[in-house]
Amino acid sequence: MPILIGVGVLLLIVLSINGFHELKERRRRGRLRKQAEVMGFSFAAEGDSRLLELPADFLLFAQGMPVAPKNALQRPWAPPAEDGRLTPELALFEYTFNVRFGRYLQSWRQTVVRLQAQDISLPSFSVMPQRAFEALATRARDPELREKVLGTAQIKLPAYPSFTERTHIHGYDRLAVQSLFGDDLVAVFDNDTTLCLEASGSVMVLYTFDKVATAEELPALVDQATRIYELLQPRATVTP
Numbered sequence: 236m237p238i239l240i241g242v243g244v245l246l247l248i249v250l251s252i253n254g255f256h257e258l259k260e261r262r263r264r265g266r267l268r269k270q271a272e273v274m275g276f277s278f279a280a281e282g283d284s285r286l287l288e289l290p291a292d293f294l295l296f297a298q299g300m301p302v303a304p305k306n307a308l309q310r311p312w313a314p315p316a317e318d319g320r321l322t323p324e325l326a327l328f329e330y331t332f333n334v335r336f337g338r339y340l341q342s343w344r345q346t347v348v349r350l351q352a353q354d355i356s357l358p359s360f361s362v363m364p365q366r367a368f369e370a371l372a373t374r375a376r377d378p379e380l381r382e383k384v385l386g387t388a389q390i391k392l393p394a395y396p397s398f399t400e401r402t403h404i405h406g407y408d409r410l411a412v413q414s415l416f417g418d419d420l421v422a423v424f425d426n427d428t429t430l431c432l433e434a435s436g437s438v439m440v441l442y443t444f445d446k447v448a449t450a451e452e453l454p455a456l457v458d459q460a461t462r463i464y465e466l467l468q469p470r471a472t473v474t475p
Contacts, residue, residue: 263450266450267306267308267450270454275310275311276308276309277308277311278307278308279306279309281303282305282307282326283309284303286307286326286328287301289435289440290435290437290438291436293435294368294371294375294433295330295332295371295433295442295444296330296332297371297375297376297380298371298376299374299376300332300333300335300340301330301331302330302333304329304347305329305330307326307327307329308326308328310322310324310457312324320354321352321354323461324351325351325457327347327348327349327453327457329346330344331343331345343444343445344445345443345444345446346448346453346456347440347441347442348440348442348456348457348460350438350441350460350461351437352437353473355437355467355468355472355473356437357415357434357436357437357439357467358407358408358412358415358435359408359435360404360412360433360434361405361406361431361432361433361434362403362405362424362430362431362432363402363430363431363432363444364402364431365401365403367429367444368403368405370444371444372385384405387405387406389404389405390404390405390409390412391404392404392421395416398421414470415471423459423463423466427459429444429446431443439463441456441459441463
């Protein structure tokens with residue numbers, strides 16, 4: 236009988252914890268939905284898997300066992316401006332990947348901003364804190380990708396030696412990547428030393444590794460992504 240009571244108590248605790256987490260997530264979805272309305276974005280609890288379609292291997296999405304995007308906010312399509320410029324496609328979503336440790340799974344979850352613009356063609360590159368790069372590069376599930384990334388020398392910016400001491404810039408076309416950086420772009424990452432950027436072709440993603448943003452932080456993330464796009468666009472414009 237004592238064993239049965241113990242099992243019952245344990246089951247009750249597990250159910251209570253699961254119920255608490257479910258209630259917490261439901262409340263979070265409600266706040267995100269309201270924030271999406273304020274921003275004029277659509278909201279979907281189950282994100283579109285096409286958000287993970289990328290023109291190159293991005294380190295964040297090369298980790299562990301991926302989970303479909305959740306809690307996705309997407310900016311509606313806008314007609315071209317008077318000067319013919321298009322508004323980039325922009326979405327925010329939560330991305331989780333799991334890594335198995337013995338009998339258990341450990342999860343990493345982060346809010347990702349995905350921006351796609353047809354008027355830019357970026358070299359494949361990333362900018363992130365040294366610690367985040369080491370964690371992502373050494374744990375990439377594809378051994379060929381892992382070897383390729385770790386075997387490529389870090390890109391240095393001669394004009395910003397202290398910046399490249401604490402920030403890892405990775406890319407395969409050194410000169411093309413270096414040409415993207417100036418005082419303005421360096422300042423963005425100096426002002427937020429946890430920020431990670433991965434980009435290739437017409438797509439860039441922005442995130443803080445293993446950090447989920449609150450609903451109130453989403454407008455600032457959109458502003459940040461837009462600012463980076465505006466700095467990169469004239470340096471990587473598609474030639475008609």
